[in-house]
Amino acid sequence: DVKVTQSSRYLVKRTGEKxxxxxxxxxDHENMFWYRQDPGLGLRLIYxxxxxxxxxxGDIPEGYSVSREKKERFxxxxxxxxxxxxxxxxxxxSSRGRHAxxxxxxxxxxxxxx
Amino acid sequence: AQSVSQHNHHVILSEAASLExxxxxxYGGTVNLFWYVQYPGQHLQLLLKYFSGDPLVKGIKGFExxxxxxxxxxxxxxxxxxxxxxxxxxxxxxxxxxxxMLTFGGGTRLMVKP
Numbered sequence: 332d333v334k335v336t337q338s339s340r341y342l343v344k345r346t347g348e349k350x351x352x353x354x355x356x357x358x359d360h361e362n363m364f365w366y367r368q369d370p371g372l373g374l375r376l377i378y379x380x381x382x383x384x385x386x387x388x389g390d391i392p393e394g395y396s397v398s399r400e401k402k403e404r405f406x407x408x409x410x411x412x413x414x415x416x417x418x419x420x421x422x423x424x425s426s427r428g429r430h431a432x433x434x435x436x437x438x439x440x441x442x443x444x445x
Numbered sequence: 446a447q448s449v450s451q452h453n454h455h456v457i458l459s460e461a462a463s464l465e466x467x468x469x470x471x472y473g474g475t476v477n478l479f480w481y482v483q484y485p486g487q488h489l490q491l492l493l494k495y496f497s498g499d500p501l502v503k504g505i506k507g508f509e510x511x512x513x514x515x516x517x518x519x520x521x522x523x524x525x526x527x528x529x530x531x532x533x534x535x536x537x538x539x540x541x542x543x544x545x546m547l548t549f550g551g552g553t554r555l556m557v558k559p
Contacts, residue, residue, distance in 0.1 A: 335488075362545050371454060373535055373549040374489075381545070389546070390446075421489065425545060432477050432496075432539045434547060436489040 334358070335437035337422050343443045350409040352440050354422030361427045363405035364434060365389075365397060368419040380405055412444045447472045447540045451550035458526050459558050466521040466553050468536030477539040478519040479547065480510055484532045492534070495519065506530070528559045 338353035356363065362381050366374040366389075376389030378397040386397050394416060398406045405424075409416055419441050423434040448471040458464060470476065480492040493504025500512040510521045519536060536550040 364546075366549075371551050373449075373451075373551040374537075374547075375549070376546060379546065423489075431545045432479070432547065433491055433494065436481075438488050 335422055335424055335435050337420075337437040337440050339440050340438060341441050341443075343445065344409075344412050345445055346413060348409075348412050348444075350412050350442065350444075352407040352409075352420055352422075352442070354405045354407070354424075354437055355403055356405075356422075356424040356435070357403065358424065358426070358435070359402065360424035360435075361402070362425045362431065362434075363399065364423040364425075365395075365405065365407045366421045366423065367391070368421055368439070374421060377407065412442075414444050416442065417444045418442060447476075447538055447543065447548040449536055449538050449548050449550035451534075451536055451553050453553045454551065455554045455556070457556045457558065460528055461525045462557075464521070464523040464526045464530070464555070466534055466536075466555070468519045468521065468550055470517050470519070470536075470538045470548075472538075472540050473517060475541045477541065478510070478512060479537040479539070480504065480508070480519075480521050481535045481537060481549075482532050483535070489535070492521075526555075526557050528557045531555060531557045 335356045364379040365377045380399040396408045422437040425434045450469045478495040482492045483489045503509045537547040
């Protein structure tokens, strides 16, 4: 089974803090994704990466950056957290080829910024 | 840009009732279609997918979905729901021109009363 893990299930940070969310997958997937999930808005793509050190902006990249130094690990960084970044953050991964569209999700990190 | 609409935000059914959740997407080109489910406290997981071929696809746990290209729709159905189907359901669309990215609908929360 594909396993995608995220470093924290719950996180509370103060406005202005730098926040790191970590995601690790164990299936050698090339593609990795960061989403935020908000009630009524579904999942919105923040960034994705299709290879080590490669990244592409998603629909809502403002206020976020990412890092992918190793194939299995994809980090989301909030440079200066703000209250409107309070949300559930989901990481996902997928392979290339015909299964590239099937994404496997981690458990999520619920971030509260106070 | 692709957009996905799930018109029912909350659905409450009694056990054994039939279920149909609507999903409409905006782009009329070639798409791959998915339904994901998130059970309480669990990861988002794939319920079923459509890439090509028979427009009626069957997924896990007795769910099925029908792709109607002329209506840009991919509605999810189950003839008889169970209490264990209580979850949030997300429709997702991959526009093949957008690479491996998925666009998600806002989600539908289903509650099944025992």
